[in-house]
Amino acid sequence: MIYQCTSCRRKSFETKCPWCTNAPVQASGQPAPAALQVPLDPSFYPEFQYQTKGFLKDLLGKKKEQAQLNDLLRAVLRKYSELKKPYFANFFHTVRNVGVEPSDAETPSARENGTYSNRELFREVLIRKGFTELEELPHLLDKLLLTTGFNSAYLGFSTEISRHIKGSLREILRSRIAEAGVSYRDDLSLLFYFLWDNNIRHPEIQYADQASSAFGTPLLPWQTVKTWLDVCEQINFDILVKRLATKLEFFDPNQFVTMYHVDAMNGYEFEKFLAQIFQTAGYDVEATKLSGDQGADLFVSKFGKKMVIQAKNYSGNVGNSAVQEAISAKSFYGCDDAMVVTNSYFTRSATELANAASVRLIGRRELQAYLDDHNQRIIEQFRLDGNDTEESTSQAFTGA
Known part of the structure; x- marks a missing residue:
């Protein structure tokens, strides 16, 4: 599974954000709360994973308690899947600021002189649609909304990255970096996930396919992602050098806008x-x-x-x-x-x-x-026009 960190917004295959390993310290001197890793698939939230209490306690009856919780959580996932479109997706797109507000009540209901946040009203809509589990597990609503946002971002990313799918992995990276710049520093793992998700395989990348069902197993080792980040940095450096060389060669003050x-x-x-x-x-x-x-x-x-x-x-x-x-x-x-x-x-x-x-x-x-x-686009177009002119002239002389 792939995750997005709520703190740095970067993506990774790790259950703990590798970019935020050094947690910041608050003014009180206490460590800041750990950033949440938002999974693309909500079943990969830790709450949905079996947490053993030890062999003896499990043996003495705690499994029944866990089974009841598992049944409840499975119902949450099923109803989220049913209501994701249109309720969750439409709510996310129409009300961008969906964080918890001070006026939010633990149990949604009408109250005297009450003011109600959009999120609080949304929770009541879901409960009336049969999502009664949110009365018992209200904190899951926030996480499901975060997952909805991540899915929306991935959908947009997929549309953009599809235009850069080339023959080799390096060609894909070069095409993407040439257009989007240094966004690979945040989204490289998402690009690898897209390739895996669409069964686009390259010999340089060996995925752990069991990661799609095994919590805590990264699709790619963090060291592999870091290695390819270094490759991206070199590609970006080469692109910047070539662009500057082109600008110096074809610079025309009359064409440029300052x-x-x-x-x-x-x-x-x-x-x-x-x-x-x-x-x-x-x-x-x-x-x-x-x-x-x-x-x-x-x-x-x-x-x-x-x-x-x-x-x-x-x-x-x-x-x-x-x-x-x-x-x-x-x-x-x-x-x-x-x-x-x-x-x-x-x-x-x-x-x-x-x-x-x-x-x-x-x-x-x-x-x-x-x-x-x-x-830069003016320069590139000027260079292309120049090459076309040179080719036409060459063909005229050779009789092509």
Whole structure:
């Protein structure tokens, strides 16, 4: 099984996150609580594994108690499988912030002057649908929601990685790194899991297939993953060197867009330029009307997900109002995600609001990364056009 750590968000095949081996210390001097490893399959949560109390205690009747708990947990897995679509999946996608809130009650019910969190209402929906086990085991709801989120991320990852499946493992890695950069540092194990899950085998990788049913058995040893991380670092280094060499050879100041050009744009020019940026990055782009846009400047979509973008070409910091406009536009147009893009910076309160509402913020530093990618694609296209011209000229001279 593969897991995602709730602390560092990285993926691994280990029941304890190998990236977080040195647990942080809290201000009180006590070790911080251990990060939770979220499995792609909820049956791999520790609660669902048989925990022996010792041979004698098991022999003297504790097995019956464990059997009753196992029956209860099996019912949880069965009902989760039945309700995963549409209830869990739709709840996760429509209410992004699903953490436990102070107002949550252990037993969901109406109460005097009560305010109810989305998660608390969701639990009651499930109980009324027959998921009564959550009354006895309320803590499992949070874990099942985490698994739902991990499954959603894996689905999106699978769609993206499918485009990079080549003949050899190194070709797959090179293609993925060339497009996605250093995301392999977080997702390399997920890539290996995808290959195993889709029965795509390479001689360099020997999987422990029994890991699909044996709790605690990693699909790949951690040392194997580390070895291939080193390979990825070398591939990434080579790609960066070649890109710089190409940039030095084909650099044309008239073709490049710098942040100074962006700063000189007016609002309408900035929106048009962002449309070009996202089109170059492979998104489908749809502009909005110049007025009455309900807080939306652009719509971009990729892999079936639609995102609304609020563009702010400012000289000062961008505040809460831009984030609020993006939140409103996301709801009004029924988009999956919302983003605010600026050539400036965001205030602290805007950042806090965006984090709470799951709005993506692209400030000056992040926009520079988009510009670098945009300029790199210009270089690569220029080089391809040049090669085509050279080939045409060669064919003309040789009579091909």
